[in-house]
Amino acid sequence: MAPYGSSSPLHNAAQVLLRALDLRGLEPPLGASPSLLTPHVGPEEEARLVTLATRLGLDELETAILATSVLVELVPPVGEAVAVLAEGAAGPLPTPWALELIAAADGHAPVACREALAGTGTLRATGALRIPPAHTFSGSPIVLARAVGDAVRGSTSADPVGRAALVRVDPPGAAFGRTAVAEHLRDLLAERENDTTVVVRGAEADRLCAAATPGGALVAVADTLADGEGLADFSIAAALEGRLPVVRGLGALPVDRRESVVRQILHATPRPVVWERGGDDAAVLGDQTVVRVPIPAMGVEEATRAWCDATGGTTAAGEVAHLRLTYDEIRQAVRVARAGAREGSPITGRALRSAATAISSRGLDSLAETLPRGPRWEDIVLAPRTQDGLRAVDAFLRNHDRLRSTPAYDRYFAGRGLTALFAGPPGTGKTLAARVAAGEADRDVFRVDLSTLYSRWVGEMEKQLDRLFAAADGTNSVLFFDEADVVFGKRGDAGDGGAADRYANLGTAYLLQRIETFDGVVILATNFLSNVDPAFMRRVDVLVDFPEPDAATRLRLWSQMLDGAGIDDLPAEDVAMIAERFELTGGSIRNCVVAAVLFAADEGRRVETLGLMRAIALEHRKLGRLVLAADFGAYHRLLPGSAEAHG
Template sequence: MNTGTDGSGEGTAADPGLAHLMGRLALVEERVRRAVDARRAGDPEPDDPFRGIYLSDDAVRRLLDEPATVPGPDPVDAVRAAELAARAARARAEGAPLRLDGLEQDFGLLPLDTELLLVALAPDLDRRYEQLYGYLNDDVTRRRPTAGLALALCGTPAASAGARARLSAAAPLVARGLLVVEEPERPLLSRALRVPDRVTAHLLGDDSPDPALIDLLVPLTSGILPTGLADRVAVALRRGVGPVYLREPAGGSARSVAADALAAAGRRALGLDLGRLVRRADPAEAVATAGREAGLRGAGLVAAPVEALAERPELLRTLAALPVPVVLAGKASWDPAWADRAPLLADVERIGADERSALWRAALARTAPRQPEGAEAPAAVRHDAAAAFHLTPEQVERAARTARQQALLSGGPLTDAHLLYGARAQNTSGLERLARRIEPGVGWDDLVLPPPVLGQLRELAARARHRDRVLGDWNMRPGGGRGRGVMALFAGDSGTGKTMSAEVIAGALGLDLYTVDLATVVDKYVGETEKNLERIFTEAAGVNAVLLFDEADAVFGKRSEVKDAHDRYANVESAYLLQRMESFDGLAVLATNLRANLDEAFTRRLDLVVDFPLPEAAQREALWDRCLGRAVPRGDDLDLAFCGRSFELAGGDIRSAAVTAAYLAVEAGRPVGMAELVAAVAREYRKLGRLCLPSEFGPYLELTR
């Protein structure tokens, strides 16, 4: 047999593990040679080209007359095996990895299992064995060893129950995917044996993951966060306790804790995405393949999120029963029906402000491009720029890479804007099916509000930015199952700037704004409104954004005295909302024109209540100037001071009038002047049901006609 990887004998000396494998296969070759010689000696027509297609009378007579024999051990083989074992012992003493030995230990193989595996492996490493096995099978079309031939080459009687059991579905070789017994419709001794390509590649020194798992394996972040819980879990893993279930909050670090625990237990970590797994056509087969991959690498599996398999508990049971360390992670409480063995349960603490900053620093350092010698170091970005984002360590890693790519695209250094873009890119798209996403395009300078109102808005932004520090690190969160969310009420007449203020806050935090469409929430059927709201809150928990409930009094209204079934179910909706708001971890803004209609119980749960007054004359003048902008050409007769002083309009109405005036000016082919502005105001008055009075329009009254 060829003992080198290229058939020349070269290439194995530098790799003790490969040399050991080839030495073991050389012993198989000797047994095959003796079996071929024995067959030729008793074969009346050894050169028959039609062998296996028909049976001659002589062949039938030989089958009946010759007893079934098993080749006995050869003394020369024993000597060679002893020499090979001595070389392997020296290699192990020198610390050289012998993959075949590792396979025996990690998969619990018996010596007979290893011999059967080597017999089945031979055709994948030397194509001569296809023809030799075809001859020994008495069928040139069957070029892999059958179970009967493999047992005979291993010197084991075909009638041995113990030997046959090593090829059963429950035996380590088959159950763990090291050997495939094909053609189940045939008798056992006639079934072909095959070694999967991934096992062959592993034995040859290739650590590339199984192609069937490429889309299921996810990278893990480790070695950054405190390892207190990880060390305790590692102790349990070393003692064989398992599976382990780590429950985490939104933006938690369960996968990183699991990776640290496996590393402390002396194992690698393979991340398995259960959300992708459940969408596979063959999820059970993928679970078995993942277990084999972990065994080949001496690794443990980190599988998340378990909620993805809540409707497929049989997959969770299979996953938890794998004979490799398995650490499951998710946000849901563990259901005992998910596994036959009770798992080790542990809760993962939230990532604190300092830990999140450390994650960003490490991720940015790992993704930083290599600087040429003598180049000036790039300016550092503020790691607290993304402090409002609740991201897992893996999401932080992806966000840092996205930020680097955006910086490369812009052709400049990495900035806070790139960092925020990368963080926003980690948001899932599920909430967009339930709410309208608005990418903020305005800032603090675009708000024209009284100073007290602006102060409250800045306080709201500060609460969202520093809630991890105050509620988490400083433990200022009350009990009762309350979350770490920030809730605010924006109350005021239509057009006073409530929605725009929510957009400004979202922009200041680097977040997107999601406006909930209440038409898709309120449902006339009992219980459907709560289901719709639950879907929104659930999706919002996985999205770093500002959630705006416009016209909030429609769903957050006062509870009333129960006089009929309608009142009772309406009160149930309100009670559900009260409880759900307390457990919400995000930033939510309720906007209403009718503050008096909101239930007092909602108001008590709010962090801030911001009243938006109608603008005064000076503010209206500033609004006119801001709404017209700098790109709109202005006529010499434009008198914005008069407009601000005379027309008592809200900011939204002023914006609408400014747009109308711009259209009128474009149509007339001249700059925006008082004629266009007054005509636009008159249109707004008619929309609002107001009269154009001389006391308001003064000398411009004629322009309204």
């Protein structure tokens, strides 16, 4: 038995090395004796190695192998002794053959040493030891990870954070909520099989993992772990600090080495949890045995507690509890609102809402157009059947958090949001209605033109959509997709039916998949409902029809827009005649009012009926319609270009 005991693995390793040399009839170099290790190895180094071995889960032989490798780095004469034993095969570095001789001197069978050094063994799975490819395994040099040497020395000069971009996440406070989900994750981690990968999906995966582990979480970007040193830094730091290792960004790995890197990461020890943010991350996992843990957004009660905790109990917390922000975003919004408040003044609900809205929608600005919030419902003119459909969308937006706690939501929505289709000719108010609905619910609306997003390059559309939904996930924003018939048109209506169309169908299927897993409101708009594939219509929760306005609706539109422009002295019979005679949409009526105001300003007079007729004629020409005397009556001959119109 070694005289130093299990608490002195480094001194034990030096003694066993000398025994191995003696058994081979070899003389040790000066300085390799355990009694001469004191300047390099003391109780602190021994204790750090014992701690590391315990947290990595090493057995007695694995600890002895690691101790020998550490000694080679800490004490140069030990490296010289190993070189003598290995007959100089790898210089001062140990080789599998040399370690087998050392293990045999301590009573271990050579096969046990080879198993400890196998690629699936803990020493190499953690990255603590690496064996570069060589012609013969037995003569390959064994390389100690920098993180191990740093840990045993107690060095802080080479913090792994700088090498592997590690982020430490401490357990959140009780205000984080989601206690049941954190307990479920904790149970999964304790009971999972060796070949099972736990995947946590959502914007707050790092916080949930930290809540499920007493020591918190350690998060790394997959690309920084692609080399052996980065993975070793990650695994060893997690083990030493007692943190749960979490990997994000698997989908961003280069395609040419993705499979090998993912396999290496997922089989590391301790086995990391995967943070899944988008479709690319899920696809990379392939045929892995996966258990997914989705993170629900905070309910209103949990959000209220989080806002109160972050603000110190302000009464304004109740005004923003309905906004869907993460735990970290709530705290950041409070810091922003507090920075903008006067010193000594309480934070107002308005300041919190402003900060929360800005933080919630960041990241979407570069991917979609932010639409201005519209007027109120009572300020716009819509057909009765349009209003009925919009009431359903409006109710979902305003009551989303309350609905989430009802059995009907779990049964019929199953964790997804609401999909609405706005259908009608151009200018009938589809975009305006989306702005109003979002604004009434205190949400931003982001417009995405599917005709520009559509691509026949394989995978390009999917990448754009993945970025979009990843940015929108967990926010309070409404996604408004224009030109939906470009993607959801009837199959066979466009294209040659060949490979390009098949790729387009893949993009359509992917968009459907992302819409159905998006826990928010998606509004799709089309000018041509008849062009939309009936198969897609079955996925729509609410269809809102925007018909061309009838005469009565047109009169309301003209009256409202003229009043809004300060034009209140036109003869009522003229306005009624215009509404009856000219079949224009709300968008076209707006254009006419704007043009009439411009004409009047240029001529230095108030808007008159003739100016309005000129504006209508201009809009007719833009729409490709004829400017006929039968429509314009006595005003026709006064219009610019009337002779041309007669001709």
